[in-house]
Amino acid sequence: MAGNSDPLTPRAKLAVTAGKAVAAASRAAGRGSGSVIGGRVALKLDPDLLARLAQNLDCVLVSATNGKTTTTRLIAEALRAAGPVVSNALGANMPAGITSALAGGSDAKFGVIEVDEKYLSGVARDTDPKCIALLNLSRDQLDRAAETRMLAENWREGLAGSKAVIVANADDPLVVWAASSSPNVIWVAAGQMWKDDAWSCPSCGGVMQRPGDDWFCGECGFRRPTPSWALSGDHVIDPHGSAWPIHLQLPGRANKANAATSAAVAAVFGVPPQVALERMYQVQAVAGRYDVVRFQGRDLRLLLAKNPAGWLETFSLIDPPPTPVILSVNARAADGTDTSWLWDVDYTRLTGHPICVIGDRKLDLAVRLEVADQQFQVCENLDQAVAACPPGRIEVIANYTAFQDLRRRVGN
Incomplete structure (x- = not known):
């Protein structure tokens, strides 16, 4: 006490x-x-x-x-x-x-x-x-x-x-x-x-x-x-x-x-x-989560989602289609190296959003989106993904280390 x-x-x-x-x-x-x-x-x-x-x-x-x-x-x-x-x-x-x-x-x-x-x-x-x-x-x-x-x-x-x-x-x-x-x-x-x-x-x-x-x-x-x-x-x-x-x-x-x-x-x-x-009410962002940052002339909102429950909640708060979405997934030690959880996420909730995929495990995510019948592009990095997105604010959803990578890249 x-x-x-x-x-x-x-x-x-x-x-x-x-x-x-x-x-x-x-x-x-x-x-x-x-x-x-x-x-x-x-x-x-x-x-x-x-x-x-x-x-x-x-x-x-x-x-x-x-x-x-x-x-x-x-x-x-x-x-x-x-x-x-x-x-x-x-x-x-x-x-x-x-x-x-x-x-x-x-x-x-x-x-x-x-x-x-x-x-x-x-x-x-x-x-x-x-x-x-x-x-x-x-x-x-x-x-x-x-x-x-x-x-x-x-x-x-x-x-x-x-x-x-x-x-x-x-x-x-x-x-x-x-x-x-x-x-x-x-x-x-x-x-x-x-x-x-x-x-x-x-x-x-x-x-x-x-x-x-x-x-x-x-x-x-x-x-x-x-x-x-x-x-x-x-x-x-x-x-x-x-x-x-x-x-x-x-x-x-x-x-x-x-x-x-x-x-x-x-x-x-x-x-x-x-x-x-x-x-x-004072809290605007938490360790960079929910921050809207300016990058390459675009507004990016940074959202963290580490597991199926988190992805589900995050999908419920993004702006409606046709808002573009960038998804980034890594599988480093801090994330957990097993990406089978991707199959537990209902990616059909992204139907109508233009999607770009980046991150260490972008190909794992691409296969999952293909099965969910989503339209997407695989990109090499954030810069390329932002350039590929149609106009408007971009929602960027990433898991743990992918989120840290993004923050470093956008200088946040």
């Missing part, structure tokens, strides 16, 4: 100093932010450093397959109404990156921390969070992550008996099952567009029934809990039934859902929905 005593031992202070020095050297060498390498060095010198840095903070952890970076940013903006915040805002979400971020927030009252799904239990153990937000679980990085039910199982075991308030999406059966081991859960009706990872009951393996927005297992009775917060159109409904308008600069239904969850989290810390939602 927040206090003023200095939690850092001399060893911990040495670890922080060394980590910052290594991070600065990495930045100077042009190797990125240096947060991960700096955090690794610091944790080598003091393995308990993350716990020490967190002990004077009221922490909230945010974990999910999709939306965690944006939701972390929205929660951080909301909590700034109540005091200084430290956050891993750029998405370095494993223990080294989190340690590095917290080391930079000496005057902070709150820690708002995005956590990779596979590390949630360990980070929760170290940081003793006041609140944990769980948004969704879906297939992602197939070569590296076990199937989604095993992730849910890890969450369920790791969060069992947790003192944290869990703010969880009532519309995702895997999240509900994972959160149900906790004694204190606030359920949010945030919606679930992608349902292909939740057709079987995580509790017994039976077939899920999905009438309307509801869901339940016909065999064991596991069912959707009653939410106390809900996204309803352009409003968040709070536990008293009051409707608060959502005004975001970020596009799409998924971000309204992120805002609803963020408002529920902010309320745990005493920030009222009206104040929380007003502060979220």
